[in-house]
Amino acid sequence: MQVEKFYYDNKIVKAFGIATIVFGIVGMLAGLWAAIQIYYPAISLNIAPTTFGRLRPLHTNAIIFAFVGNSIFTGVYYSLQRLCKARMFSDKLSWIHFWGWQAIIAAAAITLLMGITTSKEYAELEWPIDIAITLVWVIFGINMFGTILKRRERHLYVAIWFYIATWVTVAMLHIVNSIAIPVSLTKSYSWYAGVQDALVQWWYGHNAVAFFLTTPILGLMYYFLPKAANRPVYSYRLSIIHFWALIFIYIWAGPHHLLYTSLPDWAQSLGTVFSIMLIAPSWGGMLNGLFTLRGAWDKVREEPVLKFMVVAITCYGMSTLEGPLLSLKNINAISHFTDWTIAHVHIGGLGWNGFMAFAMIYYLVPKMWNTELYSKKLATNHFWLGTIGIILYAVPMYWAGFEQASMWKQFTPEGQLKFQFLETVTNLIPMYVARSVGGLLYLIGVHMLVYNIYKTMAKGRFIAEEAAEAPALVKEKPHKEYWHRILERKPVTMLVLSLIVVSIGGLVQMIPTFLVKSNVPTIASVKPYTPLELQGRDIYIREGCYTCHSQMIRPFRDEVARYGEYSKAGEFVYDHPFQWGSKRTGPDLARIGGKYPDSWHYNHMYDPRSMSPGSLMPQYVWLLDDALDTSSTPAKIRAMQTLGVPYPEGYDQVANRDLMHQADSIAANLKKDKIETAPNAEIVALIAYLQRMGRDIKLEKKPIAENIK
Amino acid sequence: MSVIIILMIASISVAAIFLVAFLWGVKSGQFEDDFSPSSRILFEDKPASTKTV
Numbered sequence: 001m002q003v004e005k006f007y008y009d010n011k012i013v014k015a016f017g018i019a020t021i022v023f024g025i026v027g028m029l030a031g032l033w034a035a036i037q038i039y040y041p042a043i044s045l046n047i048a049p050t051t052f053g054r055l056r057p058l059h060t061n062a063i064i065f066a067f068v069g070n071s072i073f074t075g076v077y078y079s080l081q082r083l084c085k086a087r088m089f090s091d092k093l094s095w096i097h098f099w100g101w102q103a104i105i106a107a108a109a110i111t112l113l114m115g116i117t118t119s120k121e122y123a124e125l126e127w128p129i130d131i132a133i134t135l136v137w138v139i140f141g142i143n144m145f146g147t148i149l150k151r152r153e154r155h156l157y158v159a160i161w162f163y164i165a166t167w168v169t170v171a172m173l174h175i176v177n178s179i180a181i182p183v184s185l186t187k188s189y190s191w192y193a194g195v196q197d198a199l200v201q202w203w204y205g206h207n208a209v210a211f212f213l214t215t216p217i218l219g220l221m222y223y224f225l226p227k228a229a230n231r232p233v234y235s236y237r238l239s240i241i242h243f244w245a246l247i248f249i250y251i252w253a254g255p256h257h258l259l260y261t262s263l264p265d266w267a268q269s270l271g272t273v274f275s276i277m278l279i280a281p282s283w284g285g286m287l288n289g290l291f292t293l294r295g296a297w298d299k300v301r302e303e304p305v306l307k308f309m310v311v312a313i314t315c316y317g318m319s320t321l322e323g324p325l326l327s328l329k330n331i332n333a334i335s336h337f338t339d340w341t342i343a344h345v346h347i348g349g350l351g352w353n354g355f356m357a358f359a360m361i362y363y364l365v366p367k368m369w370n371t372e373l374y375s376k377k378l379a380t381n382h383f384w385l386g387t388i389g390i391i392l393y394a395v396p397m398y399w400a401g402f403e404q405a406s407m408w409k410q411f412t413p414e415g416q417l418k419f420q421f422l423e424t425v426t427n428l429i430p431m432y433v434a435r436s437v438g439g440l441l442y443l444i445g446v447h448m449l450v451y452n453i454y455k456t457m458a459k460g461r462f463i464a465e466e467a468a469e470a471p472a473l474v475k476e477k478p479h480k481e482y483w484h485r486i487l488e489r490k491p492v493t494m495l496v497l498s499l500i501v502v503s504i505g506g507l508v509q510m511i512p513t514f515l516v517k518s519n520v521p522t523i524a525s526v527k528p529y530t531p532l533e534l535q536g537r538d539i540y541i542r543e544g545c546y547t548c549h550s551q552m553i554r555p556f557r558d559e560v561a562r563y564g565e566y567s568k569a570g571e572f573v574y575d576h577p578f579q580w581g582s583k584r585t586g587p588d589l590a591r592i593g594g595k596y597p598d599s600w601h602y603n604h605m606y607d608p609r610s611m612s613p614g615s616l617m618p619q620y621v622w623l624l625d626d627a628l629d630t631s632s633t634p635a636k637i638r639a640m641q642t643l644g645v646p647y648p649e650g651y652d653q654v655a656n657r658d659l660m661h662q663a664d665s666i667a668a669n670l671k672k673d674k675i676e677t678a679p680n681a682e683i684v685a686l687i688a689y690l691q692r693m694g695r696d697i698k699l700e701k702k703p704i705a706e707n708i709k
Numbered sequence: 710m711s712v713i714i715i716l717m718i719a720s721i722s723v724a725a726i727f728l729v730a731f732l733w734g735v736k737s738g739q740f741e742d743d744f745s746p747s748s749r750i751l752f753e754d755k756p757a758s759t760k761t762v
Binding site for chain 1: 711712713715716719723724726727730731734739742743744746748749750753
């Protein structure tokens, strides 16, 4: 057996590691800024790019794809080489992957702040960036599978299975959810509408959590935890079993994000059942991680890397128990649309993803710089500050969520709603302040990491090319010829075959969209948006209104009393994309149309506090001055026609005439209330949209449903 | 709700890929040894020379 000598590529690990830290800080700063805006709206600086509606998508995207994404690549590029006993397949692909991903992040930051967004949560990036993500992901895939193919270790360690599952599923999710029809380089409409769009989006959203924030990190846990503790994982068999159980169950749980919405009930129940089933494999992972440290808890006392991991794994276990509980309809009825969800995701984000990333960095840098960590004490302090930060973040948010939901649902003995919506929000301000302090502590902790890591790097010498040796993999002589053996000996054939299978799957997915007629119950009085309303809706999307306002009235007594008739699936058939939202920092807007005069909306956008004192909403002064770009109207109408919205043939040519007509009438209406505005101001379009919302159903001759009793 | 068909097909095709991978794993003996892989990753052979930059 010939022993081969080769070198591990540490440079690429270093690059991804530094990107992790940099974008972690950027993403957390965006989060902190957004968090402060909730109780101090003026910090939005009253300019468009830094309002909550644009910062929040920047925060989520930066944390998920830039911070956690880069941390995944850091860990994968380090561990995959060592587990396969092989250098990465191609240095060139590694660097294309690295720079491609960073370019995508930069493009994302710029476009999101400019208000270029699809408004689909965690998939806000517009279509050119979506295509770039697909290409870079494929390059990562080629590099990863290439490395696996030329490995010198026959057995695929469980971490590699987690990486493979991540790659396959994220590719599929990203493509299915991003299908859209482009209107211009910076604007597209989701292929799906209303309920269907919501289902696709939350199938994606849920599985993005599953296969971007969970499975790759579990893979990293299975590599870095045993390495840091210097003992094998508690049960290798359990790791295999829980891996396969996890990936087969996870993908069906998405509908639990849409409980009590207009999604068909059976789909909601399906989501709940699979969510409950998920407890078993998730806890399999958590227990396997924690039991790995059995008899080694003394090491945890000494070693900050292990401290971070223990809290990370505990947070993983807590949020994967909480998730299924939140999927129960009776709990979801309370938690949904409140800060409870925010608390839940931050246990996962700050605890599981953040602490695993920090643990990995504290482990990797001394290894790769061939030295000891500059200060274990400082790292331990970072650990404690971070942990206190998480608690100070999560506890007030749990409290806020529970309290607000309880206030929403209270009635007076006379049967009136006890609290105005605004009261339920202003009541939470102390909790919002505490939350931002928690976030600040966590961020200060990260700066301690930066200093510690910088000092460690300065102290050691970076090993760019780490020498290693291993015997080449001898081809096993098959005893019997099975079809899979043939495939196994020809890994490239297998890769090509699986790509063909995937693309057939893709085609099969596309065909029904063209052939199957939607069976969402239609409501005759629901009509497509007018051109002005459509433009107004795009402003609503651009400003990220969905980040604070839902458009989904659930069939509860309090919601019907507060907002009106509960939402029907048939009301959303022309909504490309849907705007149901997931959080009510502001009230639901599904039936805002006609509730207030045009002038109220005008003044409210200019200064929300002039209309509702104490409101947390930012000012949207630029909407009053900026002129609406009507040149895009024909293209938008044509795109909608392609998607099946029944505008008359050739309507794109005359749409702007109708648009100006409606704008003039709104401007005239405003003038009656002594407000002078140009009819082509953006605010006019937005008012048109707001005044349309939820009204169509009221034109129905007989009541849609009699089931509000 | 025709979109549910798309999601079903997408989910099932991914599940099918995983199933093939699982069967391959089982049949090629990937999971026969459930002890040594966990220990093996702890050993790293350090060759004599290491290039530093």
